[in-house]
Amino acid sequence: MQKLSLLLLLLITGRIVAADWPQWRGPNRDGAWTESGVLSSFPPAGLIPRWTAPVGYGYSSPIITNGMLYLTDLVVEKPVLHERTLCFNARSGKRIWVTEHDFSAPDWFFVPAQTRGPGSTPLFHNGRVYGLSMFSTLKCLDARTGSVLWKRDLVAEYELPPSSLDASPLVDNGLLILSIGGKPAAGVVALDLLTGREVWRALSESASWSSPVIVSAGGTRQLIVWMRQSVTSLNPTNGAVYWREPTVSGGSPGFSAVSTPVVQGDRLLVSGLMFQLDRTRPAARVLWPDTPSGTRRILSDTSTPLFQNDFIYSPRSGGLFVCLEAGTGRELWQTNTVTSLRQGACVHFTPNGSSLFLFTDQGDLIRARLTPAGYSELGRSHLIDPTSPLFDNSFAWAAPAFANRNIFVRNDRELRCYSLAGKPELPKREGRR
Structure with a gap:
């Protein structure tokens, strides 16, 4: 009983976090997913959603920790915009709480091709969720209730231009580090995690x-x-x-x-x-x-390359998917089979085991192997429709999140969860003696 109680305590306090995805690009901010027991191929009919929940505009990624999922979005009701942080039960998709900030916007923002939501992915740390709004309001929320613990108006405090901030925050040794392009000499700022007080600033450069x-x-x-x-x-x-x-x-x-x-x-x-x-x-x-x-x-103006075993894999800005030598930058091969788009092509890489997942700009999840010899696609399943307009095409910009053998994806309309759990291995039967 004592061992069970200790396990429950660890789960509640968040000290067992191997399956969590608490920030941009995962636990170590490197895009890797280390869980085992994951399927190696997709079913012939494709993956079926475990649950779906309505959300608004945005291409920030979900984050998952302690069984909860957090996400930022934007709901448009002209002339008012509702920028929100939402908390869901990651297992069921049930919404637990929502924190909302309302503001007005110019008429051009309400044109469908111009409307967009927040791009900065929130961050969970020690029971708090830190989120940067599209229009540069920084909030620290209680992860359990959604109540605001502190907030900062970065536009007013750092003389920011009237544009969005999409870089995701970083936590390091009690500091919340942000790339904001502020003034004076506040291109990067570090704030105290508990209070929001500025600790240092650096660089007179644009975000x-x-x-x-x-x-x-x-x-x-x-x-x-x-x-x-x-x-x-x-x-x-x-x-x-x-x-x-x-x-x-x-x-x-x-x-x-x-x-x-x-x-x-x-x-x-x-x-x-x-x-x-x-x-x-x-x-x-x-x-x-x-x-x-x-x-x-x-190399790409939409994607973070995969840097693995002295080789680089990435879509180019023109759409072709390439492999480069890390030491020289020399191209070893290219393929046009990952995505059909040639402008704005986007791929998110997630290494897992001996292969990896690729999530494309069209909402497809690919299981593949990448080597200096070439690209080998093991399977593909469509997960979510692209909804963000650009170049007369629609894109699925938001990077997925992975936790508890699930993948979580979103667009400007909905949030979806799919199971990626492989079949459990049956115990081996002992032979007769």
């Missing part, structure tokens, strides 16, 4: 869509941020600059800073820009490409 990450290299922990004017390494404790590489990016197709930085060993990949990290100190040099051209340094 991008790229989310910050922490890497360990050169004998120290480094905060990597991709702003519109640079890729910069900061001391996560105080915001001091370790190193900085100037870049040029903007908001036009093929030119946008969107990818989350990824690291393997002593190499750091930021979209199409590869760095060699110094092994003895916090420093870096550009490995490739050998040009400062903005478009040459962007």
